[in-house]
Amino acid sequence: MSAQAQTTPGAVAAPGIATGPEAGAPVLTVDGLTISVRQDGGEAVLVDNLSFALGRGETLALAGESGSGKSLTSLAIMGLLAPGLRVSGGAVRLRDTDLTALPESALRGLRGNRVAMIFQEPMTSLNPILTIGAQLTEAIRAHEPVSKSDARVRALEALKAVRLSQPEKRMTQYPHELSGGMRQRVMIAMALALEPDVLIADEPTTALDVTVQREVLDLLRDLQREHGTAIILITHDMGVVAEMADRVVILKQGQMVEVAPVRDLFAAPKKQYTRDLLAAVPRLGDGSSAQALPEPVSQTPIASLSEVKVRFDIRGGILSRVTHRVHAVENVGFNVYPGETFSLVGESGCGKSTIAKALVGLVPHLGRIELNGHVLGGLSAQDQKALRRDVQIVFQDPMAALDPRMRVGDLVAEPLLIHGIGSSESRRATARELFDRVGLSPDWIDRYPHEFSGGQRQRICIARALALRPKLIICDESVSALDVSVQARVLDLLKSLQADFGVSYLFISHDMAVVENISDRIAVMYLGQIVEMGTRAQVFGNPQHSYTKRLIEAVPVPDPSFERPLRPRLTGDIPSPIYSLGEQPERLLLKNIGDGHLVAVG
Amino acid sequence: MLAYLIRRLVQTALILVGVSFVTFLLLYVLPADPVRQIAGRSATAQTVENIRHQLGLDQPFIVQYANYFSGLVQGDFGRSYLQKTEVGALIASRLPATLLLMLGAIFCELLIGLTLGSIAAIKRGKWIDQLLMVFSFAAVSAPQFVVGLLALYIFAVKLGWFPIGGYGTFAHLVLPSLTLGIMGSGWYSRMMRSSMVDVLRADFIRTARAKGLTRWRVLGRHALPNAILPIIAMIGIDIGLFMSGIVVVESVFGWPGIGQLAWQAIQRVDIPIIMGVTMVSATAIVLGNLLADLITPFIDPRIKLR
Structure with a gap:
């Protein structure tokens, strides 16, 4: 046929x-x-x-x-x-x-x-040094013999058609002044301007x-x-x-x-x-069948955060004084217990990755972070290093996270080398074991990262994170760049490693379905603060905060017969977390609505 | 913007103070004795001492520097040991010629470098790309006095298109500018090529093509301005490179600029002139960099000066 x-x-x-x-x-x-x-x-x-x-x-x-x-x-x-x-x-x-x-x-x-086209990356698909208006009118004038002013009128109509706020102002702005969603609207306007x-x-x-x-x-x-x-x-x-x-x-x-x-x-x-x-497609609701761990209140947490704040200074003026601050993380507190998976979800810029960086000491923080009972920050360099053995991190892009000029076996054994553990033979043996454990052939340890596929590279990163037998692994969007079938297998691997080693995960993701699939407990972040926190069943089964509801509802459902309830179209962008010196974001208070399910009031 | 400018000007002043001190120190520890040069071989020890005292060269280093610096602040570069004139006036009379030559050279190197670099990037991997890169390699490696003499021989002596040397008309300017600019054009063509290759791969170039724009418009309006951005900062640094070339090129072409002045002064250990020329060049370099930084935000709206 x-x-x-x-x-x-x-x-x-x-x-x-x-x-x-x-x-x-x-x-x-x-x-x-x-x-x-x-x-x-x-x-x-x-x-x-x-x-x-x-x-x-x-x-x-x-x-x-x-x-x-x-x-x-x-x-x-x-x-x-x-x-x-x-x-x-x-x-x-x-x-x-x-x-x-x-x-x-x-x-x-x-x-x-x-035939018109729009692309994946709205951030890079517009020319950074031309105004939105110039790029739109150019597209119109390339095909129709209209004057510049007529083309501008048409361009403005196109921007209105894609329901961009303040279209007149957008015409004179440059791409970097617009958010990703706004830029994709501009791309759509450009593509559809000529019908x-x-x-x-x-x-x-x-x-x-x-x-x-x-x-x-x-x-x-x-x-x-x-x-x-x-x-x-x-x-x-x-x-x-x-x-x-x-x-x-x-x-x-x-x-x-x-x-x-x-x-x-x-x-x-x-x-x-x-x-x-x-x-392989992760679906909301898949995770609810799995049994959730009871809140392990009796245990001491692996990681304990209270009142953690991370702020970045913005300088200006003749003397470069601090004029504004980015309030990336504001008064965040949660515990991660042994053997559990705790997830942070939220959209870009909500501060979830900044918390991960603060946890491993890559950004300075205010407030109290305890790892394994020790307060981060109040230690000597020696003790800090020892503390870091217990916390490892797996990043989003496995290619960028692996040195292309090192053999993968050396990469996996490097944490042991840094902490001076074992001899070179024993480290090599450990690398072979770890390769076997994450589903790669131990014979591959002398290869280089480019010889592996994306999913295999992420397995190498996971093997490296496991090398020191940490108590906590931070997975910062670790499966976001992978194809769904690969993603499903990596998630299964993470679960089985947790069962074997009893390691805890701090799982950071924007993907609600993946989070529901893997988490025991979840915190939803918005603009640097936690707006809702609870077990998987509490957050996904009974979402209380409007932002949590909005996030869950926005997830596309892989079922064509699903009828999306009619709701007013979402508009507007997330406000900026930048405040002038002396000003502060309003502090959200979390209220326990039963069984440890915390929801921000107001 | 104003705050930025003020901060940069303060930095500029500090840099120039540093340059004056280091240069003065280097000239002080130099084994060559300017007094011997002035007095001549037959002078008695007494005459030498008199001259030394007259010029204040018998004083401790820090006093000498303080005297020089206080003059400098008031715009006084001192007097030449041998020419018996004000250094400031000497430099002022020769500066326009040098600035003209420099502008000519910058024009040549940008015109040649950016054009060839862009062509090489567009024809990447083709024979013309390889040919142009061989040219750029030759341009970077060729010594300027060789290029200058070659240009003189071919275009002035054999073809008679341009005068052999001197100063005054546009025709006089062409060969020295070209000689001075050719090395830079080699550098710029390489930089422009790699910058352009990167830009041509960018997503927004694909968008521009998907809009149905003509090839020329995609290149001229979308690729070229983005590719030039990283090059602008280089132009400021370039002025420093020029200063060394100017000494050679002005000698070869008999161009009456500060390069010649400096060359003569160095041969005769005429310290006030050497100091003066150094300070003027340093000022040019620092201001050139400042200018390049000030221009960038007008081309790249993402850059904000603060």
Whole structure:
């Protein structure tokens, strides 16, 4: 069966599945698309014989893990493949025009005009030294012969359409003055200003916080409804797929695995890979079946924080005096008990990672941090070092956390070397043991970090953290950069290590589903303060604070039949934690509403 | 902004005080004796002592420096030992020529360096990129007196396009500027190439292309201004490099600037002139850096001076 025969029925013969009444003749047809990379001595195929059709007003999701070729496909449609890559077979037809056969000059006329694109990284996708207005008007004037002032009027309308606050002011601002969510709105405004037939959204919300993601997804859907734009949504997040897509193409290593309407795909996946992928997706509610540890009040905590504050100075004036302070962490207090997983959740800038840094002494703090019964800060350098043996940290980006010029075995054994433990043979033996324990072959210890995949590298980081047999491991977004199937396996590894070694985790994440999956107790942070704290069942089963509710509700649900309750659209940005000298954020008081479930009042 | 400027100017003044002290100290411990130079070989010991006393060179170092410094604060660079004129007037009469040469050289090195660097980055990996990088390597390594003499021989002697030496018209300016600028153009083409290569990989370039902009607009409006940003700070530092080149180039082309003045003064241990030229160059370098830092926020809105 050819790929063509596989897809066309879904798109054309069964238009009812594709959304809306207008879905008739496809706007965009990808037919046997093959993308190759030039290598020494020939070409390697990266995307193989991919076919799908996209109807007017339809949303098609290209879903798959890293390396599946989903972003390459979108760049090929735009004619923006990097040098060295080329379309080596098949066609991309916009109505009746074959885009792969067009010369660059003709393609340029369609780019941004009839096929537009938004990208993953709103932070870097806008030119930092041009104003928002300049970048918007430029996009309009590239395709339509309008005067500068007319283009400005159009640009302003586009900014209003994406519901950006103060659009006039935004026109004169530079990208760095806008938050990530606002920048992604600008990107959408730029892409939709010329009312393209097709919008390609390449991981449009992956770099955004979950509440901002919610806003952007809502916006895309509203705009699609208003203009009938066809959307190709590229994502690895099955929750986003379930909420946005009409049909789904599952890709794996450049091969099309399955094409199906979204409800069919989630209800009855036909291929094993799709089933595995869906099974790996963390879902809210999964964790509630597992039994929660009782609050271990009798034990002494491994880590105990009370009234911890971290503030960063901002200097100004002739004498560089402190004029403002960033109140990154304000009066935070919690305990982590032996053998438990305590999670800090919140959006970027809420101070969760700063707490981790304060715990390992990387940033100065006020207040009291006790590790294993010793107060951090009041010790000699010698004692500090000894104390650090008990607390290890695993970071988000495993590639950045491993020295590329060291062998992985040496990396894992380095903490032992630093603390002068064992001989070089015994350290090597320990590294082999640890490799075995985290699911890597002990024979690999003489390799270098670049020879491993992302998930394997994170296992190496975990092995390194385990080397000193710490009592507490801080996992700072440790699984956020991993594909879902890898993420699920790493989470399983963390759980089994906890069972074996009795180590505690301080788990820091923005991903509510992952947090629910792994945590015993949870603290929700907002603007440097804890707004709600309790066991998993308390926080997820009975969220009390409005921000906790908002966070939980914003999580995309990987179930297409889920009806999102109608709520007013979220707007507005999180306020700044920067205060003038002498001013302070209002202190939130936590009230116990029963069984240790603490909720901020007011 | 004003606070920043004041702070930087105070720093500048402190740096210049430091430079004056270190240079004065170095000249003091120098084994060459300026008095011998003035008095000539046949002078008696008595004459030498008289001259030494007259110039105040028999006083302790700290007194000599204090005298010099108090003059400096009032804008007095002292008198030349041999030319019997005010150093300030000597420098003032020659400074315009040197500044003109410097501007010409900066223009040449930026024009050549940025253009070649950009072309190399756009044609990265192609033969033209490799050719340009060979040129830049040669430009950086070639001694300036060789480049100067070669340029004179080809363009002045053989082709007769430019005058052989001297000062006065635009034609006189071309070859010295080119000679002085060619080394910098080698550096700049390398820096510009790597900066441009980075920028061309940036996400916002992909956005610009996805908008359907023409290739020239993507390069000219999005890539180039971003690629130049890290280079601006270098221009300020460059002025220091120029000072050494200026001594050579002014001699080769007979350009009546402070480079020639300094060269003659060094040969004859004319300390007030050496001090004066050093102070003027140091001021130029520090102000050049300050200027570069002040310009940056106008090009890069992310940078705020405070």
